[in-house]
Amino acid sequence: xxxxxxxxxxxGAPMAGHLIAAGHAVTGHNRSAAKSEAWxxxxxxxxxxSVAEAAQGVDLxxxxxxxxxxxxxxxxxALPELAPxxxxxxxxxxxxxxxxxxxVLAGERGVxxxxxxxxxxxxxxxxxxxxxxxxxxxxALARVEPVLTVYAKAIRHMGPxxxxxxxxxxxxxxxxxxxxxxxxxxxxxxxxxxxxxAVYEAISQGAAQSWQMDNRWKxxxxxxxxxxxxxxxxxxxxxxxxxxxRANGSHLAVTALVDQFYSEVQAMGGARWDTSSxxxxxxxxxxR
Numbered sequence: 001x002x003x004x005x006x007x008x009x010x011x012g013a014p015m016a017g018h019l020i021a022a023g024h025a026v027t028g029h030n031r032s033a034a035k036s037e038a039w040x041x042x043x044x045x046x047x048x049x050s051v052a053e054a055a056q057g058v059d060l061x062x063x064x065x066x067x068x069x070x071x072x073x074x075x076x077x078a079l080p081e082l083a084p085x086x087x088x089x090x091x092x093x094x095x096x097x098x099x100x101x102x103x104v105l106a107g108e109r110g111v112x113x114x115x116x117x118x119x120x121x122x123x124x125x126x127x128x129x130x131x132x133x134x135x136x137x138x139x140a141l142a143r144v145e146p147v148l149t150v151y152a153k154a155i156r157h158m159g160p161x162x163x164x165x166x167x168x169x170x171x172x173x174x175x176x177x178x179x180x181x182x183x184x185x186x187x188x189x190x191x192x193x194x195x196x197x198a199v200y201e202a203i204s205q206g207a208a209q210s211w212q213m214d215n216r217w218k219x220x221x222x223x224x225x226x227x228x229x230x231x232x233x234x235x236x237x238x239x240x241x242x243x244x245x246r247a248n249g250s251h252l253a254v255t256a257l258v259d260q261f262y263s264e265v266q267a268m269g270g271a272r273w274d275t276s277s278x279x280x281x282x283x284x285x286x287x288r
Contacts, residue, residue, distance in 0.1 A: 112140030135163035
């Protein structure tokens with residue numbers, strides 16, 4: 001299968017690299033040409049100067065870009081160049097609306113579009129152990145799934161176009177609440193004068209255990225927030241969640257509150273800190 005990959009950032013670059021390591025021929029494109037060239041030099045892939053160039057005659061176009069508008073731009077440029085019967089797999093976290101939009105647009109040209117957001121963060125991308133939730137045609141997924149397994153530990157078909165994005169929204173809702181709970185637990189333990197390492201050892205073996213606790217407790221307690229998924233990106237995702245909730249009548253009080261807390265982290269200069277930086281907000285309040 002001839003593959004193009006658009007979006008070679010902290011997630012896309014390692015994902016595309018895994019494809020090359022698995023023996024696939026991949027042409028990569030990034031808005032920043034320097035990133036494309038650096039990726040090609042590191043992996044042995046081919047760098048393209050434009051999306052249209054990368055997409056010429058390919059059977060599978062994979063996207064991992066920034067937002068709804070980026071997806072519209074890339075798909076619009078690539079569609080005329082793709083091979084007949086090609087598929088587009090979009091790993092960007094977007095609105096469900098744009099996923100449905102792109103599925104219709106691609107379908108008019110005989111191309112399948114799968115919305116396929118991922119969970120697992122930069123660490124999951126680098127390890128090739130992402131979870132992928134997919135909306136779109138099941139037959140198209142069956143054709144491309146062997147490729148996606150190269151960097152995935154779990155792939156789940158969720159339903160028609162947009163279903164993958166809606167599932168990712170549920171994922172972000174769950175994470176938002178867990179990370180705030182983690183931040184408050186660390187804050188409380190420190191305020192109580194406890195040894196936070198000992199607290200972690202005690203509570204991480206029971207019902208409080210989570211991925212966030214195992215990976216972010218100790219760094220949050222130390223005031224270190226230079227890991228993984230940035231606050232700016234989480235706020236983008238939570239904005240999509242809250243827009244969808246308003247449309248479908250869901251009541252997401254905790255999610256809305258955590259989104260507000262992240263806006264305070266941004267105001268503290270933490271836009272590029274990772275999501276566990278909710279703890280920094282509590283630490284700052286303690287010092288007032």
